[in-house]
Amino acid sequence: MIPLIFYLGLAALLFSIGLYGVMTHKNGIRMIMCIELMLNSANLNLVAFSSYTDTLNGQVFAVFSIALAAAEAAVGFAILMAIYRMHDKINLNELKSLRW
Amino acid sequence: MRINRPLAFLVVLLFTAIVVIGAFGTSWNTVSELPQSPADQSNIEGIGMLIFTQYVAPFEVLSIVLLASLIGAIYLAKGEGNR
Numbered sequence: 697m698i699p700l701i702f703y704l705g706l707a708a709l710l711f712s713i714g715l716y717g718v719m720t721h722k723n724g725i726r727m728i729m730c731i732e733l734m735l736n737s738a739n740l741n742l743v744a745f746s747s748y749t750d751t752l753n754g755q756v757f758a759v760f761s762i763a764l765a766a767a768e769a770a771v772g773f774a775i776l777m778a779i780y781r782m783h784d785k786i787n788l789n790e791l792k793s794l795r796w
Numbered sequence: 797m798r799i800n801r802p803l804a805f806l807v808v809l810l811f812t813a814i815v816v817i818g819a820f821g822t823s824w825n826t827v828s829e830l831p832q833s834p835a836d837q838s839n840i841e842g843i844g845m846l847i848f849t850q851y852v853a854p855f856e857v858l859s860i861v862l863l864a865s866l867i868g869a870i871y872l873a874k875g876e877g878n879r
Contacts, residue, residue: 700826704819712812719804748826752842756851759843763858767865774872789799 703744710737724776724786728769735765 710733717730739758746754780786847855 700824701820705816708812708815708819711815712808715811716804716808719808720799720801722799745826748824750827752839752846753850755839755843756846759847760851760854760858763862767862770869771865771872774869778872 700744700748703740707737707740707744710734710740722787722789724779724788725773727788728772728776731772732765732769735761 714730714733714737717733718727721727721730739761742754742758742761746752746758776786779791783791785791
């Protein structure tokens with residue numbers, strides 16, 4: 697029986713690692729991976745609270761959230777591939793325009 | 797555009813401190829003891845019942861969203877022409 701606060705601390709740590717990665721990395725793929733880390737920390741919070749309130753609504757919401765994260769990752773990687781095909785670079789700090 | 801790593805670390809540390817203090821300083825009114833006999837309740841069965849009774853509209857909307865994202869990802873990744 698693990699206390700609830702351990703789950704919350706782990707989720708806060710995961711979210712902080714993801715936030716640090718988003719703020720410091722320049723590579724687009726790494727940034728998308730860190731965004732997925734933050735989404736999964738939010739899902740961990742949802743499942744922990746769902747388990748500790750003895751209901752199942754949080755787990756259903758976590759399933760929806762995971763599906764949305766999958767869709768978002770697919771579109772994000774597709775956009776990165778299009779950017780790489782147009783500009784031959786993935787470094788997101790060097791992309792200074794949205795021009796064709 | 798340079799990346800200021802110590803500033804980012806400071807911001808993340810501040811965020812972590814705020815979240816952890818908020819989480820530890822709140823008295824969550826949850827159940828203190830989980831039911832220790834998981835044999836009498838199936839999680840997957842309950843989630844399936846809940847998805848197809850209470851959350852059926854978000855399920856349908858999510859199916860449309862997944863289909864749209866799949867089509868859009870294929871369209872973006874395929875490129876312009878050159879079949």
